[in-house]
Amino acid sequence: MKIIKLHVEKFGNLTDLSMDFSDGLNQVLKENGWGKSTLAAFLRVMFYGLEGKGIKKDISVNDRTRYMPWDGGAFGGSITFEVNGKTYILSRNYSDKTKGKAFLQDAGTLLESNDYSDNIGEELFGIDSDSFKKTAFIDHNNIRYLGANSKIASRVSDLPGMDDLDRFDQVDRLLSEYEVKLSNIRKTGALYKLNEEIHGLENELKKREKTEEELEAAKEEKRKKFSYIDELMKERKALSDKLVSLSEERTVAANYKNYSVVKEECLLREETYFQKKNAFAGDIPSDAEIQECSDILRKAEEKKLQNEILERDIASLKNDINTLEDRKQEGEKALGQKEDALSRMKDKNPFEVYSKSDERDGNNETDEFAEMLDLKISKTSSLFFAAAGIFLLGGVILVLINFIMNRNLLILGGGIVCFIIGLVLFILGSMRKKKEHALILSAERKLAKEREAAAFKKQEKLLNAENDRKLLQTEIKGYEERIAADKEKIRLKIETIEQNSVEIGEIEKNVREFSVKTNGANIELSDYEEIHAFIQKIGISLSELRLAEKEYLAAEEKKQIFLTEHPEYMQFEEGRSVPAEEEIGKEYKLTQERITEINESKEKLNEEIGLLAHQIESLGRDMDYYHALSETLSDKKEEAKESEKNLRKMKLTREYLTKAKNRFVAKYMSPVKDRFDYYMDIMANAGILPEDEYQIDAGLSLQKKELGSYHEIAYQSDGYSDMIGICMRFALLDVMFKQEKPMIIMDDPFINLDANHLEGAKEFLKSVAGEYQILYFTCHEDRM
């Protein structure tokens, strides 16, 4: 293949440039800055298109940036070339519209040709741009041989399965990119970032323990505070109960006086009751017994009185009998007289018999009787009244004493009792007097009647003068009858008296028995007064006892009612002492203060709990966050593990693929070595390079033997390296292009060569120009 001519429309600093080329060596001598490299690049770009897409700013790799005209317009050109006996015109125009797409024409017909596509470089040369730059395109900046690629190796080899080899570089690049992408060393590597992330997560998670501790501590603190609040509440409850209790005690203490009064009264009443009870040396009689005793005593008294009356009556009757006897005698005398008188009166007015002296006598008798009764009555009732008076007076005095001097229930009670006794006596006395008066009135009426009868009789005496005798006789008879009657009366009365005496005796016996029973011993009672007094005393005692009992029971009931209404006082019944009100007050105040303290503490604790709750919630969220982080960490670690596994796999794959490739290409490296040796000989013969030993490894890398071992030629001087690179390139080209050889573009390749070696270089050029079309650009004539 050869270039016939070119035309640069616009490319870099080249504008409207046309050149023709011939077979063999075509030398272009232009000064520095003319655009030789640009021209060389133009040739490359025409076949392979612009390179460095996506790396806009780096003009060293971005052809568009580098070669676009400054005015930004379209750029491009055309090349006329011949290959396989056919001539073509290849044009590229980098404008917005065509975007540099290759346009191929048949040079003969100028018709568009589809023999090659836009990828014409690869199709023509069978190698990609990179391979082209490593072989046929010798740029003074890129002369040094840095190894072949798989395309070159593929072209160099005849082995089957070159598709694999062709693909190797891409695979290697893919794997390399993957390694870079996944690198755990490069900061941009995914594994590195993942490990950084994992490291970050682990560091972050280190705080979890502390947060967990803080959370536990906060929960514990909260629990403790709640517990403390519970205790405080229990204490408050107890204190509240205590307040209630103290209030009650205070009320109790305040009301204790009431209780004291009731209690004292009860005690007093009890004492009085027992005093009264103990006043009975023997059995305590019942009211009925006393009453009965009193009644029977009264009865006895009545009987006695009756006996007395009867005896007086007897005496009176006896007197009466005597009188009647006298009168009878007198009557008899009078009868005699009367008879005499009658005899005499028969001569007198029988109606002047009655005289006032008779009436007077009758009256005297009656008066005397009445006087006697009154006296007796007065005597008996006077006693009662006297006693009544004493008791009444005594009662009044005692009451007065009670009110004036000393409020003593005993005195008051005694006074009242005396008063009552006095009243009773007064009533008894009054009753007695009434009774006697009744008797007296009865007697008086009787006497009055008798007097009337006597008077009437006397008056009838005169009238009955005649009858006087009869009357006298009758009278005497009457007297006799009366005397007999009186005697009969006397006999009856005596009988009654005897009967009464028996009854009185019986009664007295009963009374004695009663006294023994109640007194425990027989009391010698001389008279009924004493007995009455005794019975009264018993009665009074019993009344007092009853009263005392009643009062005691009343006091007791009052106390029980009080205790029922105020059961709190039962404790005092049980002996509890009453605390002082002041003490209770102090205690109450202290308790209240403590409750206030507790409430304040509780409020403060609740605030603290609230803060703790916030803290716990926040820490809880943190823990959730750490939990999520932990899961993320696990996932990331898993991912990292997987990535590392993949990375290792890819590294191993790349390593072994490379090894396999090297082994594979080593099979075809010997032809390259032969041609390299050929060109090195030329160089050596030209004196440019020493005759050193070199080897080409399976990767088509070139190594020089020095000091017994092989080293990369990169360590050589520039001049030597460049020449070696040229030899290697031509060796590869010889093996790669056995038939149709490509043009060789050389952009000042000897720039680093010593001047004394330039002749050798020229000789080398001449030798290779016999096989290839060389397009040689230089700025120095010496290098031509």
Place this chain on the structure above:
Amino acid sequence: MKIIHTADLHLDSNLERNLSKSRAEERRNELLAMFRSIVGYAASEGAEAILIAGDLFDASFISRTALDAVISTITGNPGITFYYLRGNHDEGAFVEEFKSRAGKLPEHFRTFDENWTSYEQTGSDGTRITITGAEINRRNSVTLATSLVLDNDRMNIVLLHGQTADIKGKDDGEIIPIRDYRNKGIDYLALGHIHAPVIERLDSRGMYSYCGCPEGRGFDECGERGFNVITVDHDGLGVEFVPYAKRVIYDINVDISGLSDSEDIIQRIKDSALNSGVCSKDLMKAKLTGEIMIDTVIHKEYIKSVLEPEYYVVKIVDETRPHIDYNDFTNDASLKGEYVRLIKEELDAGNLDEETASEIIQCGIRLLVGDSNL
């Protein structure tokens, strides 16, 4: 008397580790609905109590939605007594929140703390049972078992949350030394923390059981999930596991040996899924196994995209091995042949293990044939 034993609902879980955001949200709602469903089941079956043996919630922070749902479900079923034991996840403020919303905890909601707490449950049929529980923590884990005292004459259920020495949970939990709970008069030890159902004999009298989570959340929780129904009568106590999960998670192995075409692989997966009982509502992880040709490329994403419409969630894991007959490459003059021979030499030299050798052969070959997926 029927009692439901459930645990580890992990309401409000993130779930985005295995699921997409939308699916994760959907599953969170399904978990909440599961709780309501369990309570509904209890109500319809006449169960009188529900034991929640820990981890009702997944985290300390509980969303408003979850709180509302749980609280309303509990308060709306006063005929069921809820026994709530907290686990290692739900140490949050649920109880306090419940208390603050309702004024006080309802009487049919019973809680536990780090000390043993016992409650009496009397059934409508007259059977009586004592339910005792305690929340294990680092403070009480050592002494808890020894401090448990039960009335042997009563029927006893005990609640705990933690892991037994022989069963490991997904995350660390407090250890429950099962042997220390033997011969303590326990008829049923209701446990939480392990997400797979387990029923084992405790001693001659009773048994212990993890009811498992009622709904699986990830591919590590495969298989049937549900809860236990405990039936108590005068004769004793019986336990039955009730599968109840809305979606079952399957982890199936699919042998695709000899297959290379994606469609064939897809069909093989479908057949395996059908045989395993996977339904359209379920989650499925298909592990591709077997030996495939070296140059066979498994397009996991493509396979997943084809299968996804037919199941709720699909995950494809490639655990296939390349079929490598080294003899095939003995005379292969290509770079592939050179590559395989080289690796065989390394394998024979002991520089590589079989698995690595087959992996890098597969990788290298696939790359050389044009598969750029690394």
